[in-house]
Amino acid sequence: MAPIVSGIALAEIAALMGDVARANILSCLMDGRALTASELTWHSGVSAQTASGHLAKLSEARLISMTKQGRHRYYRLASPEVAQAIEALMAVASFGPKRHRPVGPKDEALRRARTCYDHLAGRLGIALADALTGQDYLVLSDSAGVLTEKGQRFLCSFGIGLEEGGKSGRRGLCRTCLDWSERRPHLAGRLGAALCTRMFDLGWVERIKDSRALTITASGQRGLKEVFGIEPQG
Amino acid sequence: MAPIVSGIALAEIAALMGDVARANILSCLMDGRALTASELTWHSGVSAQTASGHLAKLSEARLISMTKQGRHRYYRLASPEVAQAIEALMAVASFGPKRHRPVGPKDEALRRARTCYDHLAGRLGIALADALTGQDYLVLSDSAGVLTEKGQRFLCSFGIGLEEGGKSGRRGLCRTCLDWSERRPHLAGRLGAALCTRMFDLGWVERIKDSRALTITASGQRGLKEVFGIEPQG
DNA sequence: GGAACGCTTCGGCCGCGGCCGAAGCGTTCC
DNA sequence: GGAACGCTTCGGCCGCGGCCGAAGCGTTCC
Missing domain, CATH: 1.10.10.10 (Winged helix-like DNA-binding domain superfamily/Winged helix DNA-binding domain)
Known part of the structure; x- marks a missing residue:
């Protein structure tokens, strides 16, 4: 009982x-x-x-x-906890009994790149996580990550300062979040949020009206290639 | 739209x-x-x-x-994904508007030690995570962890073999899960499951009938103290 | 001040979905 | 074979909660 x-x-x-x-x-x-x-x-x-x-x-x-x-x-x-719960439910929903409705262009845009609460998701989010781990900037143990020293220097040079907030400490520096379209974890937490903000600031990504989907701008294409070795699309 | x-x-x-x-x-x-x-x-x-x-x-x-x-x-x-979604919802629920109903002994037992899907939760789960990180067996970056070599040796000596499953690879070795009663992450994934199983095998913990709550046996008290430096209760 | 706007409150309708009693079907026990 | 058991299917009741029209209240605009 x-x-x-x-x-x-x-x-x-x-x-x-x-x-x-x-x-x-x-x-x-x-x-x-x-x-x-x-x-x-x-x-x-x-x-x-x-x-x-x-x-x-x-x-x-x-x-x-x-x-x-x-x-x-x-x-x-x-709160982020609410976002996490919703994302977890969406992950379960996407496993469901082959309910793949006709996939429209909007859905494709979402799968390509979107925001998830305050960080990046979709193929772009996954590619970013892969790039950071591939360069040994980050050790990603499936559902979270630890920055390496090399990674900290890199982020600094990329214009991201991850000063330890007094109260929050190392809490939430690099959480991850199960991506419902890719079914692999993407970067969340303060690191995920900082990367997302920086890419908006640099004008690499832009929001698509009335959607969580993002477009990757021309300068974004170049920047992602140069800095992360990512070539979105194909 | x-x-x-x-x-x-x-x-x-x-x-x-x-x-x-x-x-x-x-x-x-x-x-x-x-x-x-x-x-x-x-x-x-x-x-x-x-x-x-x-x-x-x-x-x-x-x-x-x-x-x-x-x-x-x-x-x-x-699937574990379903468990994760439920746990995430319970975490949100526990933040709620001070709905702290009269906390009975059963609730206290759950807070002390319980299973969460296939791993340990409650104060015991948190203490275990703290112990492993405190001894440098595990680097816990908030929402997941990476085993150190020292940690791998330790686990081996504790009777836990975490052979890399062919297909699954390092997937899910050490996930974490937000503990709804402690509001901090405890260990999940294959590592969390292995620790839980091992403690049952050693007779350190036992299920309380009709509940997710666990009792820590006398040998469990000793073992936890010796091996992990944990002294449950006070 | 009056009109337009943004949003909420109030009332009453209505249907979806949860509920249980009765019945049915497969398995086990002796 | 018959009784007990474990579980599900079928029907029909009923109420909770979602819905919108009408009205109301604060803010902005000119």
Whole structure:
């Protein structure tokens, strides 16, 4: 009779994610940005009133957080843990019974390169992880990684400073995350986030409107080749 | 409009976990053992017919798998990925709005030591991870780890052989898993499973009936002290 | 100040899915 | 062979929760 309590707790959270409209909202927020209630309404597939109700439920359960700004209300995922749980569920979902719906160009774009909460995913994310380990910048033991000294110097030269935050310590420096499209882990944690931010800053990647998918710019193609030896596409 | 597809897939899986009876069933199976439909019925809190329906749904979605044996049907989690998703959800659930129900002795037992799928969790699991890293047997970069040579020798002397499986390679040697009660990662993957198995074999830990909780035996107390420098409890 | 906008609250409808009683089917036991 | 057991299938009930129309409230714009 022991696990009843944990069962209830599990069911509560899972049920929140188990509604299509709410799952759509959470999926949108998986790129880590904050979106307005209107934007989320649009993606959710239901009316504004209904979406508002869903946002209230998600907020109350602390899966998302809200900040007011003028007459807008911005919602974002409440924590990386929430993102991780969603990603883990998507990984399970992708194993499912051959539900490979007709794969459209949007899906292909997502598989090529996308953001996953605050870091890079898709083939680009995997290629990056492979490149860093291949050059001995990182030892990746399947589900997380340790930077080598060589790797620290490299990142520094690439414009990334990973100063140890006082409180957080080495926590979360290099987590990984199971990539649902590639079914292999990509880089998350502070390192993953820093790489992602740097690539946006350099103009190597750009967001595709209304999507988590990214385009790799011309300078991105060059840069990835030069710095990481990655040649996206083929 | 992009994420609609992934939203549906996410919602499908989450909804399966989002029913209290099904969540109870999944929680029971989190220790990695296979249980009969009757046992799961007992834990689920609903009638046998209803539980049977839930088991059918979970099976069809490939969250659990079934094997017949005589007039029994044994169910178990279908994959480590499913366990990981559940654990990630429980981690989110435990952050929740101070829903600390009256903590009973059973809950305390779970926090002390329990199995999590095929490895150890709770304070014992965390202490073990700390001990291994403290002795430089393992470099634990937050969400996974790499064994040192010293560590490999140690494990060998402790009776654990981690031969590289041909196909699986280094995959999953040392994953980690966020412990919902301690809120820090404990050891999972092949290493976590091997440590857990070894401790059962040595008679250091024993299962508490109808629970994921474990008791640490007298020889376990001694062994943990000698080999790992761990003194459980206080 | 009034209109447009962004978002939420309130009410009431409705259907999906969980529930159990009854029945059925395969296996084991003696 | 018959009874007990383990589990599932079938039917029909019922209520929770998602849904939208209407209304309301704060903010911005001119």
